[in-house]
Amino acid sequence: MNNFTLRALVTGIALASLAATATAADPIKIGISGPYTGGSSPMGLSMRDGAKLAVAEINKAGGVLGRQLQMVERDDEAKNERGVQITQELINKEHVVATLGYANTGVALASTRFYQEAKIPVIDNIATGSAVTRQFLPPEFADNYVFRNAAFDGIQAQMIVEEAVTRRKFAKVAILADSTNYGELGKADLEKALAAKNVKAVAVEKFNIKDVDMTAQLLKAKEAGAQAILTYAIGPELAQIANGMKKLGWKVPMIGSWTLSMGNFIDNAGAESEGARMPQTFIQEPNTPKRKAFIEAYLHAYNPANGRIPSPVSAAQGYDSVYILAAAIKQAGNTEGPKIRAALENLSEKVDGVVTVYDHPFTHDNHEAITSNIPVIGEVKGGHVQYAYEEERKNPLRLEKH
Amino acid sequence: MDIFLQQVINGLVQGSIYALVALGYTMVYGIIELVNFAHGEVVMVGALVSLSVIERLVSRGYTGWPLIVISVLVAIPTCIALGLGIERVAYRPLRRAPRLAPLISAIGVSIALQQIAALIWGRNYLHYPDILPKTQYLIGGAVISQVQVVILLSAAVLMAALWVLVQRTRLGRAMRATAQNPAVAGLMGVDVNRIIATTFVVGSALAAVAGTLIGAYYQVGNHTMGFLLGLKAFTAAVLGGIGSLGGAMAGGLLLGVIENLGAGYMGKLTDGAVGSNYSDVFAFLMLVLVLIFRPSGLLGERGVEKV
DSSP states (O other), X not given: OOHHHHHHHHHHHHHHHHHXXXXXTSOEEEEEEEOOSSXXXXXXXXXXXXXXXXXXXXXXXXXXXXXXXXXXXXXXXTOHHHHHHHHHIIIIISOOSEEEEOSSHHHHHHHHHHHHHHTOOEEESSOOOGGGXXXXXXXXXXXXXXXXXXXXXXXXXXXXXXXXXIIXXXXXXXXXXXXXXXXXXXXXXXXXXXXXXXXXXXXXEEEOTTOOOOHHHHHHHHHTTOSEEEXXXXXXXXXXXXXXXXXXXXXXXXXXXXXXXOHHHHHHHGGGGXXXXXXXXXXXXXXXXXXXXXXXXXXXXHOOGGGOOSSHHHHHHHHHHHHHHHHHHHHHSSOOHHHHHHHHHTOOSOEEOSSOEESSOOOSSOOBSOOTTSOEEEEEETTEEEESSHHHHHSOOOOOXX | OHXXXXXXXXXXXXXXXXXXXXXXXXXXXXXXXXXXXXXXXXXXXXXXXXXXXXXXXXXXXXXXXXHHHHHHHHHXXXXXXXXXXXXXXXXXXXXXXXXHHHHHHHHHHHHHHHHHHXXXXXXXXXXXXXXXXXXXXXXXXXXXXXXXXXXXXXXXXXXXXXXXXXXXXXXXXXXXXXXXXXXXXXXXXXXXXXXXXXXXXXXXXXXXXXXXXXXHHHOEEOTTHHHHHHHHHHHHHHHHOTTOHHHHHHHHHHHHHHHHHHHHHHHHHTTTSSOGGGHHHHHHHHHHXXXXXXXXXXXXXXXXXXX
16 A cells, blocks of 8 residues: 555545534534525525524524534526525535425426435425336336425326316306416326316417417417416416406416416406416414414515515425424434434324424325315405415314325 | 417417517628527516516516506616616627627526526526506407517517617618628728617617516516527517518517417317427427528528628
């Protein structure tokens, strides 16, 4: 052994032992990746801020395993390639224990692969594409490291169709969806849910992100005699649908995925956003003690415009996900990825969250914390998302896991 | 039939905005043979400046069309200053450089302006307050709103004024002379630098008006809004024949109508295989066809003359 390799070896051993002694006092790093700028920023920002609240509360109460939680936040700009770049940084440079994130299905699909390979759990708090948690299923993969705390599209499409066709008896509906992964997959889920009720959409129209003129698509829906418009898109484009109807002097109800609750839909559509309905896992309404405390803490910490959380659903899911993760780390007893995954899949502690009380939220084969009995229908009233149905407001927590 | 008419009306409104922006491209190209890729960003700055003015003044009780006029009167000088600055800094030093150099410089300016706008106005979507009357008129089953009427009229008036300026005034004659041959025009006593600067002034003023109109129409603004708009307007200019004023106007209107009809009827024509989100593809496909069969554009002059 020559002198150089020997020296390198000694340095290596010294560094390694240094690293080992340092971990006990080190904070537990949790990555958080979401869009903090651009069209889907209300979701990303609310999730991040909700998660930060939970981290601050946990740290104040002494942290997890005697260590403080530390969030490493990154803006993925809703771009797939940026998401992948951040993922590699979080895994290889920051050595995160777990990551929370993703408002965009495309970014989630592109990024989660790296966590799967690194055996680091990742909880998707917002992106709803049904495929997100199903990329790494057995038997091909022994264990799946991708979890979700959001109502996936299959559930939402069913709720939208139930609301439009069954509850409100619209026989002719049109689908308007954007041409991203989100819109394409959502459109397919909507068509499937409609087919189950023997209904075919009278018009199926698409548009691109950043399109500002939806009148051509709306005219086709109008020509086909649509009585309601079912949407799968994000805030700014949804607002242009509402504004486009105004331009045409035509107004039918909008019923769509949960993104109709985004602040940038309500703000950019103004009065035209009134009456839009969507599935929600959380509505900014203090109808449980936990929700009251959460809403007050959020408004106090961030003081959002008009006293409105930009995306209440994202904020609540982000907040809850930190508590779920903390409970899993506690149960695992250390911060090894496979142990945390196993703990998440068999969580013995009941996590009292904002959205619901999470009682065994995940199993080895089911990585969806939100089941079809949890979301309710929200409606834009007076610039805020409120309960559409009084009985759902009075009966806030529906617990049994399916 | 009323739906068809409605698509055409909406297309004409969209197209007249394209035309206003396309004029900026075509004038600059006609005179110095440069594709000013930063022009879309000048429109974006015009839109965001007028939005800022509207936001300031709406809380003080100003509203309706007078407020739009005030905002456009602020946006025009801002855009003119910006246009002159871009010409002076990014293009004039490169006038004798190989043709690729000013093109790259134009793309650089475009990116720089987007980032500066992001610093000033943020990266999120901005909402224009509801200040305009919602009056709508019925024509043969189709609806046209007051905003749309104003956009069509102001675009028509501006284009007519530009036509008169170029064809009927001394300044216009100097511009045409510079376009034909800058060196000879200079020998004849035309101040070529001043004429080129004037071209940027006129183009930027039109961009400011276009930006304000887009804002008032779609009620949304963002630092990236100029990019696709610029590309579309450039397409319109090439479609009509770049360098030709009439071509830019016709190209703009045509592109707007094609896009709307494309989005409206493409699904039916292809039996659902190609959806309405492909309307851009359709527009650019038209461009390719025009370039193949009529390289100088629909109204462009054939032959070697470069105007």
